[in-house]
Amino acid sequence: MxxxxxxxxxxxxxxxxxxxxxxxxxxxxxxxxxxxxxxxxxxxxxxxxxxxxxxxxxxxxxxxxxxxxxxxxxxxxxxxxxxxxxxxxxxxxxxxxxxxxxxxxxxxxxxxxxPETLEATLLFDADKLDATGAVGIVRLACIVGERSGRTGEKHAVIDDPSVQRAATADGPDVALLREWARERLDELYTDPARRLGASRWEFMESFFARFADELGVEGER
The missing domain is CATH 1.10.3210.10 (Hypothetical protein af1432)
Known part of the structure; x- marks a missing residue:
């Protein structure tokens, strides 16, 4: 290069x-x-x-x-x-x-x-992978924070909709981060990116399960 x-x-x-x-x-x-x-x-x-x-x-x-x-x-x-x-x-x-x-x-x-070239698909995939795994969780939380309060924008709170506290079943919750990450992983083009994405998704699943446990609810296993 x-x-x-x-x-x-x-x-x-x-x-x-x-x-x-x-x-x-x-x-x-x-x-x-x-x-x-x-x-x-x-x-x-x-x-x-x-x-x-x-x-x-x-x-x-x-x-x-x-x-x-x-x-x-x-x-x-x-x-x-x-x-x-x-x-x-x-x-x-x-x-x-x-x-x-x-x-x-x-x-x-x-x-x-x-994207119609290999370079374009690789850039697309690399960009999406940066919204997954440990770094991705932090980045997605930053994005949610940037958008919170804007009219019509999705946002999140640190809670779970199944718990009867501030959040409700139809209100914002941290599951939005999981939704955004999964959406990006489902759009990956290249095999190397999909392999890495699968590993990062495993980590995210374990993170969200632990997150739910810390809130005192049953996490998905």
């Missing part, structure tokens, strides 16, 4: 993450980059690691602006912004197009196009 493009993409992306909240900051981008390359190492097909690494660094540069309402779609905006940044650095048109596609297709939202 070219250190030059990797380092360039990192340098270009960092200023955009300065206003990011923890769930989508530069540390998230770095973890996704590392995970994407780990998955690439397990692929039999040839992977353009330069494109993959650069796309990972740049994939969420639009998140802060989307959060504040300056833009509507961080995927689309981020792809275009990344293309401008890379073009100014004389990166080849072919690589820019490949990076754009990765960024444009990395989201799980229904409006996001399907």
């Amino acid at each position: 070219s250190r030059e493009l990797d380092a360039l993409a990192r340098e270009l992306s960092i200023p955009y993450y300065e206003a990011a909240l923890p769930a989508h900051d530069s540390f998230h981008a770095n973890r996704v980059r590392d995970m994407a390359l780990r998955l690439a190492n397990e692929c039999e097909e040839t992977v353009d690691r330069d494109v993959l690494s650069a796309a990972a660094w740049l994939h969420d540069i639009g998140r802060p602006a989307e959060r504040t309402g300056e833009i509507d779609d961080h995927d689309e905006w981020g792809a275009g912004e990344a293309a401008k940044l890379l073009a100014a650095e004389d990166v080849s048109a072919g690589r820019i197009a490949a990076i754009e596609h990765c960024i444009r297709t990395h989201s799980i939202r229904s409006s996001s196009p399907e």
